[in-house]
């Protein structure tokens with residue numbers, strides 16, 4: 184509400200744009216007891232903003248509805264559309280920060296994607312909620328308030344894409360949804376960057392990996408993303424999924440491996456053959472609290488010309504592989520990217 188503040192005070196506030204994409208933060212349930220059973224992506228961005236009038240004390244906030252979906256249904260085209268809109272806004276001199284409301288299922292993928300391709304120092308904050316706004320103890324209001332607080336704060340500049348969930352400020356590169364039934368859902372194996380408490384940010388560490396303004400990738404130069412898929416490893420696994428994914432056109436296959444990205448002896452020959460056919464093989468780990476894959480441990484990656492995903496989980500490895508493949512199909516270059524980003 185523009186009438187609330189005198190103009191001189193108003194002009195001092197940062198301008199923050201909220202790009203809404205759906206998810207539980209825009210969800211609605213039948214009763215206040217429905218914390219887990221509800222429909223995602225129901226509430227429009229204007230209603231979301233109106234639901235947290237305190238946002239007006241933090242920033243001049245306006246909203247845009249980019250998508251209205253549950254995030255498990257996000258496509259590569261949706262990612263590109265969102266990424267290009269973020270870049271346009273970041274280029275605009277009257278935008279100081281950008282908030283993206285997002286379903287939590289693939290929030291970590293979108294946050295990492297933007298972290299790789301947005302050439303800006305301006306704060307970009309991705310946020311969701313674990314309970315719909317209609318539920319008791321809904322977490323979306325405070326998460327959104329915290330997101331706008333972080334996005335409007337000049338201290339947030341140059342720190343890469345950030346995620347504000349459960350009062351923590353997380354790096355969009357590191358953070359992952361670790362449990363789906365608690366509001367304390369998002370964790371990084373390497374810890375949060377900071378806390379946001381009553382609208383104030385407290386920072387403790389900074390991302391060490393390349394991101395945003397220091398990235399070699401630029402959303403404005405990416406018009407499509409190549410097909411990259413994930414195959415899951417487990418005891419008694421066979422090579423059916425890997426072969427089928429390659430046959431359907433995958434340019435790279437992310438091996439969601441056990442332990443240190445280990446590969447079953449039943450699968451190794453198929454992966455060797457696929458690599459010879461030109462498919463990139465990227466070994467990651469699906470260890471829950473955070474995998475860490477070492478090159479030439481478990482498997483002779485140099486000999487097979489495979490890539491390791493470092494500490495990226497399979498879904499994040501897929502994002503970097505897609506973005507990397509827009510620049511190169513050289514496995515050594517891809518490996519360099521997996522160490523640097």
Ligand SMILES: NC(=O)CC[C@H](N)C(=O)O
Nearest residue numbers: 206207253254286287288
């Ligand atoms: N908590 C959530 O946001 C999950 C809702 C939905 N599955 C989504 O990711 O959009």
